[in-house]
Structure formats: structure tokens, C-alpha cells
Amino acid sequence: xxxxxxxxxxxxxxxxxxxxxxxxxxxxxxxxxxxxxxxxxxxxxxxxxxxxxxxxxxxxxxxxxxxxxxxxxxxxxxxxxxxxxxxxxxxxxxxxxxxxxxxxxxxxxxxxxxxxxxxxxxxxxxxxxxxxxxxxxxxxxxxxxxxxxxxxxxxxxxxxxxxxxxxxxxxxxxxxxxxxxxxxxxxxxxxxxxxxxxxxxxxxxxxxxxxxxxxxxxxxxxxxxxxxxxxxxxxxxxxxxxxxxxxxxxxxxxxxxxxxxxxxxxxxxxxxxxxxxxxxxxxxxxxxxxxxxxxxxxxxxxxxxxxxxxxxxxxxxxxxxxxxxxxxxxxxxxxxxxxxxxxxxxxxxxxxxxxxxxxxxxxxxxxxxxxxxxxxxxxxxxxxxxxxxxxxxxxxxxxxxxxxxxxx
Numbered sequence: 230x231x232x233x234x235x236x237x238x239x240x241x242x243x244x245x246x247x248x249x250x251x252x253x254x255x256x257x258x259x260x261x262x263x264x265x266x267x268x269x270x271x272x273x274x275x276x277x278x279x280x281x282x283x284x285x286x287x288x289x290x291x292x293x294x295x296x297x298x299x300x301x302x303x304x305x306x307x308x309x310x311x312x313x314x315x316x317x318x319x320x321x322x323x324x325x326x327x328x329x330x331x332x333x334x335x336x337x338x339x340x341x342x343x344x345x346x347x348x349x350x351x352x353x354x355x356x357x358x359x360x361x362x363x364x365x366x367x368x369x370x371x372x373x374x375x376x377x378x379x380x381x382x383x384x385x386x387x388x389x390x391x392x393x394x395x396x397x398x399x400x401x402x403x404x405x406x407x408x409x410x411x412x413x414x415x416x417x418x419x420x421x422x423x424x425x426x427x428x429x430x431x432x433x434x435x436x437x438x439x440x441x442x443x444x445x446x447x448x449x450x451x452x453x454x455x456x457x458x459x460x461x462x463x464x465x466x467x468x469x470x471x472x473x474x475x476x477x478x479x480x481x482x483x484x485x486x487x488x489x490x491x492x493x494x495x496x497x498x499x500x501x502x503x504x505x506x507x508x509x510x511x512x513x514x515x516x517x518x519x520x521x522x523x524x525x526x527x528x529x530x531x532x533x534x535x536x537x538x539x540x541x542x543x544x545x546x547x548x549x550x551x552x553x554x555x556x557x558x559x560x561x562x563x564x565x566x567x568x569x570x571x572x573x574x575x576x577x578x579x580x581x582x583x584x585x586x587x588x589x590x591x592x593x594x595x596x597x598x599x600x601x602x603x604x605x606x607x608x609x610x611x612x613x614x615x616x617x618x619x620x621x622x623x624x625x626x627x628x629x630x631x632x633x634x635x636x637x
Contacts (some may be wrong), residue, residue, distance in 0.1 A: 239506035239514050239602060239622075240395045245358055247400050247413040249379045252276035252476025256376035260365045263317025263355055263530035268388035270366055272373040273432065274342055275314040276476050280306045280632070281350070282445040283472045284452045288548040292321035293331045294351045298470055301347055310348040311380070312432060312472060313338050313373075314389050320353040330363040337367040340564040341374050353471050354417065354430055355391050382434075386415035389430050393507055394418050399499035403492035407573035408481045410437040410489060412498050418469070418504040429504055431456065431471040433496055437483035439475040447490050448473045455497040458529070458619045460536050461508035467533070489533065502620060510630070511622035513545050515604045521572075522615035525563035527616035531608065534562035542624035545604055552580040559608060570611030 253275045257268040275281075285295050285304050313334060320327045331351055339346040353361060386396035400413040417431025439447075442457050453470065473493070475483075483489035506514050518536050522528035535541055535558040544551040552573050569584035576598035579587045598604070604623075 234392060234394045237394045237507045238512055241503070243497055244383055244396050245398045245400065248402070248411045249384075250411055250413055250476065250478075251379070251436045252279065252470075252478030253434045253474065254377035254379050255385045256373045256378065257383040257384040257595055258369045258372050258376070260315065260369045262315050262362060262365055262469070268384060269316045269594065270369060271314050271385035271388040272338070272370075272377070273434070274344075274377055274473050275312075276478055278306055278442040278477045279310050280439055280444050280475045280477070281472055282441065282448040283470060284456075285451055285470050289512045290322060292319055292353060293323065293327035294320055294353050295470055297331050297335070298350050298352070298472075301350060302445070304347050306441060307344070308346070308348050309344055310350065310474065311342045311344050312350045312474070313350075314352045314354070314430060314432075315361075315366055316389050317355040317393050318353055318359055318361045318609065319355045319357050322358045323360055323383055323625040324358045329360040335364050337370055341370040350472060354389065354429055354448070354469060361484070373430060373598050375406040382413060382415060385432070386417075389417040391417065394511055395422050395507060397500055397503040397507070399496045399503070401492040401532060403488040403497045405437070405481050405483050405486050405489055408479065410435060410479055410481050410483055410492070412492055412496050414500055416500040416504060429456070429506035431497075431500060433471075433493070435472045435473070435475050435483075435493070436477070436479035437489055438477040438479070438482055439489070440484045443484045444473060444475055447493065448570040450492045451490065451497050455494065455501045457616070458532075459501045459505050459620065460533060460621050461505060461511070473534050473634065489574050494527075505620045505622050508628075510625040510628035512625055513602055513604050515545060515606065515623065516618065517621065518605070518607045518616070518618045519610065520616045521609040521611045521613060522563045522617075523571075523610075523613040525613040526615070527618055528615040530564040530612075530620065531559050531562050531566070532566075532617050532619040534558045535606065535608070536619050536621035539624055542621070545596070545599065546623035546625045548596065548599040550575050550580065550599050552586075552595075554566045555606060556581070559610075565612060566610055567612060572609040572611065574605075576601075576605050
């Protein structure tokens, strides 16, 4: 699929230049797991002392690789670590075969990299319910290890794509105690994207020294305001994961450092937005801000109700400023709302207030905003101080075409 889909009209002009992160090397190969003639397996190997944090899908039907990774977080970091990812087959809903495949890949990767099995993290993404031909992956491990290079993070981003139309990367740096710390990451994701992290694959690396418990707390905290605030289609994946690896190679201590957390958050938000911009069939990037809710949690519930509404999303695709659909989505969300205190804006255009269309509303102005490829919708509930922002995309016939043909 990734080889045949047209590039998203919301894609960045080019893949972002990523800095080398000391203490980690990458490689990618074509193993033919599902796709022919393209890289579909990536390996990252991190230096001894690397701490790893992660968040994972909350799906009750989590894949075997997710279950394996979850039990390995928080382990000792005196040895290095390896992350191996394949695209094309998710190894989900594969029963004992799935567990056996993970064990075979982990053991082979541990042997090839001279690492403990407890420090090998795997992930699989793609079609659900088909046995993973893991021999195709393990048979490429020697080639992967021989090809490891600190400069090949872009190749890793390419290898993990499924229905993505472009590879996704982001980076940032910050100053801690007068010294520079670098952060860079890659992601895949375009469909089956909804909160309850993770709903995609995300791998972020930094050369900072960060204690594992602090890194885990930071990762979970930042995930709630980035990856857990995006949705493409309201569907939560069975398979996917976010890992943050701090190699410590810079020697710069960043545990509980505010500047480092801000920089890490910027990388996570950039990648999250790129996932939405590559939403299957997307032509509009949509930012929904809810203010005046009874609390922040209620604001987020309202925002996601708007973002996940097929009626709202198709109206956006049709460039129709149909504010009645926003009213509907707020009303059905289950969070507290009051019709007579509700206000709605499309862009800077006040559409509705006090339970009725605004007397200043001019539909031509709202329609003009809907022609942009970045749509802003704001709702004020008029009930409190709670606020939240979520991001989504429109719903077009392209989404149907991609998913109706996904397995063929």
C-alpha cells in the first residue's frame, strides 16, 4: 500500500533533516514480510546505559509484541538495548503462533547484537490475524547488524511505513547546564488512529542522561497532550507503541529538567501532527479547541466528540461551515454542556452564541475559512475554565478506497 498511495496533500515538502544521536545506530532492510522491493524491517541498537520508557495501546486485543514490550520496561540499563520493527504484518490476533514469533525474533536479535533478550524490544504493524513469517526477519539480522549506522534514522522511518504516504521525522535540541542535548524521532501512522496510546509506532532517541522512572513519567505526561489528542478515524490499534530511549551519551543530566521536557514534547507534538496530516484520504488538517468547559477532561471529551464525528468530518471535506453538526457533537459527547451558553467559531468567524446563530454571522466568511487546508474550530462552553485542544483530519472517499483495498 505504501508504494502505491499518492502523497498526502498535507505532507511536508521533504523529510526533516535529523541530527545524529550519539549512542544509537540504525539499519533497514527489505525482508519481504508483505511488501516487495522496499525496506520493511528496521533495527536500532542503543549503547549501554540507555534508559527506555514507553506507552502502549490500551486495546484489550493487544498484539504479542506489545505484551512483550510492556513487561520489559523498567529493566536494568547497564547493557545496551535493541529495537526491531517490521511493517506489513502486525502479529496481532495470532495466538500461540504470535508469541512464538516474538520469542524467535527476540532470541535471534539478542544473539546477533550480543544483548540480553530482556533488552530487545520488538514491534509489528500491518495486517491483523495472519501468522508473521518471522524467518524472513531473522534471516536478515546479519545484514541489519552489518549495516548499522548512526546516520540512518531516515531509512528506519521509511521501513516502518504501511499506508503512510510519507516518512515522518522530527527533532529538537535544548540547553541543559550550558550543554546541548539532542532529541530526534520517527513515527508511522495514518489510519486506525485514536487516543489511548499508542495508535501508531513512534521511536524517539536522545543523548541525554535521564533516569528511567523520570523518563517514564515524562513520556506518559507528554503523551496525554500530544498523541492522546489526535484522531483520524476513532479506531484504536491493537499493535502499536511509543518508545523513548535516552542513551546518556552526551553525559548531560536531564532528569526532571523542564527545558528537556519541553523539547521532548515538541518532538512528540510534531510527529503527532504529521500522523494526522497523513490521515488516510485526508485533505484538511483540523484543529479543535474547546474552552469554558467544567474541567479539562470534559473539554477533551467535547473536542474528541467533534473530531470523531463523521458528519463533522464530511462537512469539512465538503468545505461546508455546517455549525449544526458541531452543536450535535457537543450535545452527544456525554460531558456537561448548556445549549444557551455555547459559542462556536470557524477560524475567526463567530458562528453561534447564546444558543442561536450569531447576529453578526456571515456564512460567506465561514465558507472562505473552510477552503483552507488548515481548519480551526473553537467552541466555548461558557461553564467553567476547562480547556483542551485536539487534532484531526477530514473524512473523504479516499479513506474508504484505502481501507476497502487494504489486504489486497
